[in-house]
Amino acid sequence: MNNIIKAGDCKESLREISSSSVDLVYLDPPFFTQRTQSLKTRDNSGEYSFCDSWDSIQDYCIYIKERLFECKRVLKETGSIFLHCDKTASHYIRVLLDELFGMDNFQSEIIWHYRRWSNAKKGLLNSHQTIFFYSKSKEFKFNHIFDDYSPTTNIDQIFQKRVRDTHGKTTYKVAENGDYELMTGKRGVPLSDVWYIPYLNPKARERVGYPTQKPLILLEQLIKLVTDEGDVVLDPFCGSGTTLVAAKILGRNYIGFDISEDAIQLVKKRLENPVRTESNLLKNGEQAYINQDVDIFRILCELDAVPVQRNKGIDGFLKIDDEVKPVPIKIQRKDESVEVAKNLLERASSKNKFLCKILIKTNENHDISLFDLSEDNTIIVEQVEDFIAHKQDVVREYLGEREGYLYG
Amino acid sequence: MNNIIKAGDCKESLREISSSSVDLVYLDPPFFTQRTQSLKTRDNSGEYSFCDSWDSIQDYCIYIKERLFECKRVLKETGSIFLHCDKTASHYIRVLLDELFGMDNFQSEIIWHYRRWSNAKKGLLNSHQTIFFYSKSKEFKFNHIFDDYSPTTNIDQIFQKRVRDTHGKTTYKVAENGDYELMTGKRGVPLSDVWYIPYLNPKARERVGYPTQKPLILLEQLIKLVTDEGDVVLDPFCGSGTTLVAAKILGRNYIGFDISEDAIQLVKKRLENPVRTESNLLKNGEQAYINQDVDIFRILCELDAVPVQRNKGIDGFLKIDDEVKPVPIKIQRKDESVEVAKNLLERASSKNKFLCKILIKTNENHDISLFDLSEDNTIIVEQVEDFIAHKQDVVREYLGEREGYLYG
DNA sequence: TCCAGAGATGAATCCACCC
DNA sequence: GGGGTGGATTCATCTCTGG
Numbered sequence: 001m002n003n004i005i006k007a008g009d010c011k012e013s014l015r016e017i018s019s020s021s022v023d024l025v026y027l028d029p030p031f032f033t034q035r036t037q038s039l040k041t042r043d044n045s046g047e048y049s050f051c052d053s054w055d056s057i058q059d060y061c062i063y064i065k066e067r068l069f070e071c072k073r074v075l076k077e078t079g080s081i082f083l084h085c086d087k088t089a090s091h092y093i094r095v096l097l098d099e100l101f102g103m104d105n106f107q108s109e110i111i112w113h114y115r116r117w118s119n120a121k122k123g124l125l126n127s128h129q130t131i132f133f134y135s136k137s138k139e140f141k142f143n144h145i146f147d148d149y150s151p152t153t154n155i156d157q158i159f160q161k162r163v164r165d166t167h168g169k170t171t172y173k174v175a176e177n178g179d180y181e182l183m184t185g186k187r188g189v190p191l192s193d194v195w196y197i198p199y200l201n202p203k204a205r206e207r208v209g210y211p212t213q214k215p216l217i218l219l220e221q222l223i224k225l226v227t228d229e230g231d232v233v234l235d236p237f238c239g240s241g242t243t244l245v246a247a248k249i250l251g252r253n254y255i256g257f258d259i260s261e262d263a264i265q266l267v268k269k270r271l272e273n274p275v276r277t278e279s280n281l282l283k284n285g286e287q288a289y290i291n292q293d294v295d296i297f298r299i300l301c302e303l304d305a306v307p308v309q310r311n312k313g314i315d316g317f318l319k320i321d322d323e324v325k326p327v328p329i330k331i332q333r334k335d336e337s338v339e340v341a342k343n344l345l346e347r348a349s350s351k352n353k354f355l356c357k358i359l360i361k362t363n364e365n366h367d368i369s370l371f372d373l374s375e376d377n378t379i380i381v382e383q384v385e386d387f388i389a390h391k392q393d394v395v396r397e398y399l400g401e402r403e404g405y406l407y408g
Numbered sequence: 409m410n411n412i413i414k415a416g417d418c419k420e421s422l423r424e425i426s427s428s429s430v431d432l433v434y435l436d437p438p439f440f441t442q443r444t445q446s447l448k449t450r451d452n453s454g455e456y457s458f459c460d461s462w463d464s465i466q467d468y469c470i471y472i473k474e475r476l477f478e479c480k481r482v483l484k485e486t487g488s489i490f491l492h493c494d495k496t497a498s499h500y501i502r503v504l505l506d507e508l509f510g511m512d513n514f515q516s517e518i519i520w521h522y523r524r525w526s527n528a529k530k531g532l533l534n535s536h537q538t539i540f541f542y543s544k545s546k547e548f549k550f551n552h553i554f555d556d557y558s559p560t561t562n563i564d565q566i567f568q569k570r571v572r573d574t575h576g577k578t579t580y581k582v583a584e585n586g587d588y589e590l591m592t593g594k595r596g597v598p599l600s601d602v603w604y605i606p607y608l609n610p611k612a613r614e615r616v617g618y619p620t621q622k623p624l625i626l627l628e629q630l631i632k633l634v635t636d637e638g639d640v641v642l643d644p645f646c647g648s649g650t651t652l653v654a655a656k657i658l659g660r661n662y663i664g665f666d667i668s669e670d671a672i673q674l675v676k677k678r679l680e681n682p683v684r685t686e687s688n689l690l691k692n693g694e695q696a697y698i699n700q701d702v703d704i705f706r707i708l709c710e711l712d713a714v715p716v717q718r719n720k721g722i723d724g725f726l727k728i729d730d731e732v733k734p735v736p737i738k739i740q741r742k743d744e745s746v747e748v749a750k751n752l753l754e755r756a757s758s759k760n761k762f763l764c765k766i767l768i769k770t771n772e773n774h775d776i777s778l779f780d781l782s783e784d785n786t787i788i789v790e791q792v793e794d795f796i797a798h799k800q801d802v803v804r805e806y807l808g809e810r811e812g813y814l815y816g
Numbered sequence: 817t818c819c820a821g822a823g824a825t826g827a828a829t830c831c832a833c834c835c
Numbered sequence: 836g837g838g839g840t841g842g843a844t845t846c847a848t849c850t851c852t853g854g
Contacts, residue, residue, distance in 0.1 A: 087514075087517050088511075091498070091500075094499040095500065095503065098499075111536055113519070113521070124598070124599055127602055128601060142530050148714070149714065152717070153826060154827090155725060156719050158825080161824095162823090172842090177761070179760060182762070187732065189825095189827095190528060190532070193534055194519065194535055523826080523828095524826070524846090525825060525826045526849090527847095528824085529850080534848085606828075607846095607847090609827065610827080610829075611828065611830055720840070756841085
């Protein structure tokens with residue numbers, strides 16, 4: 001099977017794909033936002049824009065349905081389709097999916113949940129998107145993915161076999177010798193339909209400047225779920241090509257269409273050298289739960305710091321060249337003034353005379369002048385990214401002649 | 409305004425409510441699950457059940473639409489409606505809401521996310537429900553709630569409420585119990601539309617034996633969002649009356665209908681003495697369950713072990729090839745002798761005849777000879793790195809002829 | 817082919833018991 | 836006796852088996 005990347009309306013392009021030849025279709029069709037998107041790239045080249053303007057929701061539905069019909073045709077009997085859509089029209093699209101694939105083949109409504117900053121508007125902060133998961137038939141391919149048990153679960157009890165007594169009451173199964181009978185084959189909890197995956201960081205290297213670009217890890221998870229190596233993944237609205245990149249990384253074949261010639265050029269370039277941001281947050285995400293706060297944990301990850309639990313004044317210790325340095329880090333909480341944060345750091349550090357401390361500012365209030373920084377050896381960091389880039393230099397410079405302390 | 413609780417079809421009962429008199433309608437209509445829901449009370453004194461079966465989705469929609477129409481009529485211009493539904497028919501219901509309230513008055517799709525049971529199911533584990541939030545007009549009442557919650561933060565902070573007064577100045581709304589401290593700094597994160605609220609636990613005292621009973625805290629949050637004290641909350645399918653209890657606790661007036669006379673009796677009794685369980689998980693957050701310090705956790709991570717949180721004698725279970733094995737691991741604490749650590753492990757394992765146990769030594773005292781290791785199947789690990797490298801071999805070798813136990 | 821009933825299973829509580 | 840520990844329990848799903 002050859003990989004295909006082609007510009008043009010997918011309605012036409014899909015017709016060239018043979019029936020029952022694709023294992024997974026992922027669609028991220030233009031949203032029904034009733035306005036023309038003219039999003040500019042960061043360098044203002046403005047090339048990657050598209051129009052998602054329809055006269056009515058009915059027109060929109062017809063547009064989508066025509067393309068979904070072809071998608072279904074090219075899917076194998078064991079294949080699945082993921083449709084990514086926004087809140088505005090998701091219900092209409094799902095009605096279409098019900099009609100085309102059948103209500104019985106609805107598998108999941110996947111919620112992609114992320115955190116996002118925004119000015120408080122009237123109403124709740126929108127922080128999720130929906131992905132509908134339909135299979136072509138009951139015999140769809142599905143790979144089980146397991147998650148960690150909840151910290152509240154009594155894992156030692158999970159191994160104990162259970163039986164129902166004559167009254168229907170569940171009790172633990174006891175072996176002849178009086179011990180509990182144990183179970184094997186435990187792999188954790190099956191993956192939930194709510195996925196917390198951080199929104200693509202605006203500064204991530206992964207970003208190629210295309211609007212609505214999705215995190216690679218989201219696509220990887222979807223692909224892993226219903227395909228194996230060598231299978232075929234198709235994205236009729238491939239945009240910047242994240243789906244295809246994920247497919248390539250995972251050893252799947254890929255087919256991508258997009259109406260924009262510019263997008264196709266971008267995809268081809270991107271596929272030559274697929275960049276996968278090694279996000280510490282995502283890599284360590286499973287451990288995030290031991291930290292008090294995901295945001296704090298993320299900053300610690302970015303700093304490559306060692307997290308500290310259960311200490312109000314110290315969130316972590318600085319790591320340089322894989323060595324943990326006796327440099328405590330405190331990250332200002334949203335509800336803390338810089339002063340309060342600094343006091344907590346001071347108090348926590350009072351017994352250990354650290355030669356250097358770091359306070360990460362996260363709020364905007366400019367009251368630094370309250371402190372005599374040079375006296376208590378606290379570096380107040382305003383730009384985390386800058387600090388990371390020059391972490392070693394900043395710390396060395398600040399300590400001056402005590403350099404040996406940090407680097408010894 | 410008098411509170412009303414009445415048995416009967418809400419289609420009729422709603423007609424007796426005057427137009428534009430209600431601030432919030434919350435509906436949790438029967439789901440389109442095509443089966444009968446029933447649950448016995450804990451003391452087996454009664455059984456509450458209802459039937460959600462319709463001949464077709466169209467019939468179901470008509471049923472819902474007739475009632476929604478009345479709901480809209482009784483709502484004030486500043487009022488809002490929350491419709492709670494499950495995945496099976498949510499899209500059809502939202503189409504109805506669009507028609508009745510207008511797409512422009514769609515405010516949010518609230519995702520109630522929880523963790524619950526699991527079973528090896530083909531497909532993803534369903535672990536959310538959807539609540540649609542529509543307003544009657546653009547001038548809907550909305551109280552901004554700010555959120556400092558993250559999975560491991562004290563969940564109580566969700567309810568730290570701030571409002572703007574008429575001069576646009578932000579003031580804090582103090583919680584009733586006074587436990588919450590005032591924030592000193594900037595505003596929090598505006599409340600997201602994804603809410604993690606634990607499912608009502610089977611053992612919770614809050615349970616009254618009614619199927620589909622919702623957590624009180626979920627309803628409280630909804631009510632706080634769009635009403636003030638003295639406002640009127642209406643639930644046309646009130647079931648066990650959680651909505652009304654929440655309204656009463658928060659000082660709102662309430663109107664509740666339910667087809668079942670039993671349910672109405674239950675509600676009346678429940679309202680006399682509203683029980684608000686102090687869920688440990690909700691009160692303290694997940695963090696409270698995580699009692700391992702960083703060092704212990706790091707060793708568990710290195711071992712690729714599954715952490716166990718509520719057991720003094722067992723810190724984790726061994727994982728080999730992604731399968732959690734019934735091989736408990738105990739890591740010696742700094743203030744523990746090997747002997748003490750081993751006794752804790754023994755005691756915790758006494759009823760479960762694990763064929764192999766692992767004790768990680770972290771201190772230097774060489775008192776291993778105290779134990780007859782071969783007898784109780786405990787591997788005492790002195791070098792974690794070595795053990796990790798040969799984890800599989802060591803365990804297999806140790807078990808000898810019982811190999812099938814670990815690898816079967 | 818379809819339905820009933822039994823089995824499996826995780827979350828998170830309650831509560832007996834033990835120092 | 837009381838604070839903490841950990842064992843027991845319940846419910847809601849899905850799967851499987853037998854008739």
